[in-house]
Amino acid sequence: DTAVSQTPKYLVTQMGNDKSIKCEQNLGHDTMYWYKQDSKKFLKIMFSYNNKELIINETVPNRFSPKSPDKAHLNLHINSLELGDSAVYFCASSRLAGGVHEQYFGPGTRLTVT
Amino acid sequence: DAKTTQPNSMESNEEEPVHLPCNHSTISGTDYIHWYRQLPSQGPEYVIHGLTSNVNNRMASLAIAEDRKSSTLILHRATLRDAAVYYCILVRGGGADGLTFGKGTHLIIQP
Numbered sequence: 686d687t688a689v690s691q692t693p694k695y696l697v698t699q700m701g702n703d704k705s706i707k708c709e710q711n712l713g714h715d716t717m718y719w720y721k722q723d724s725k726k727f728l729k730i731m732f733s734y735n736n737k738e739l740i741i742n743e744t745v746p747n748r749f750s751p752k753s754p755d756k757a758h759l760n761l762h763i764n765s766l767e768l769g770d771s772a773v774y775f776c777a778s779s780r781l782a783g784g785v786h787e788q789y790f791g792p793g794t795r796l797t798v799t
Numbered sequence: 800d801a802k803t804t805q806p807n808s809m810e811s812n813e814e815e816p817v818h819l820p821c822n823h824s825t826i827s828g829t830d831y832i833h834w835y836r837q838l839p840s841q842g843p844e845y846v847i848h849g850l851t852s853n854v855n856n857r858m859a860s861l862a863i864a865e866d867r868k869s870s871t872l873i874l875h876r877a878t879l880r881d882a883a884v885y886y887c888i889l890v891r892g893g894g895a896d897g898l899t900f901g902k903g904t905h906l907i908i909q910p
Contacts, residue, residue, distance in 0.1 A: 790842035793841075
């Protein structure tokens with residue numbers, strides 16, 4: 686069984702569209718995250734979500750919004766897509782937040798905005 | 800946030816041990832030392848983490864200096880599958896703000 690899964694694996698869309706990426710973890714973890722890896726392979730935290738507390742990286746545009754229907758899911762909604770949003774997006778989870786706990790990552794969603 | 804410094808790249812031979820260094824001179828008392836790796840076209844993968852004592856698991860060993868200002872990830876017998884970018888990351892004990900990735904070390908394994 687896949688521990689952290691993401692759909693879709695690839696997403697190609699046009700500028701201005703709104704899209705969502707889904708993430709599910711079957712590990713029973715309480716904390717989930719979204720990361721962005723740009724074309725230079727630099728990985729950056731976007732959000733962490735722990736017990737309904739959302740911590741947002743201040744550099745993330747408000748066009749990006751995470752939504753958690755339940756503890757096992759953290760979806761990423763992106764409005765008014767821009768060329769610069771093209772990247773690979775990774776979801777991750779950990780049992781709890783903090784340095785004691787390791788994170789498990791999904792396989793990534795490659796978003797291409799044309 | 801406390802930062803880490805790693806060599807940009809390292810090269811090793813298959814079936815030999817690999818020692819990947821990391822400097823973190825501004826580490827605070829509550830920071831855990833985490834190591835992750837990213838194989839080509841995959842998501843990051845947890846390797847090991849520790850606070851003060853050396854740690855071993857099935858993937859690797861983590862040696863932490865007594866003053867905690869540096870650490871070394873040890874792969875005991877490298878295989879071609881270990882070729883990846885390795886990231887040394889400090890994570891606050893009580894924090895919930897995710898992992899701050901640097902550039903990492905690109906490990907090249909020669910057959």
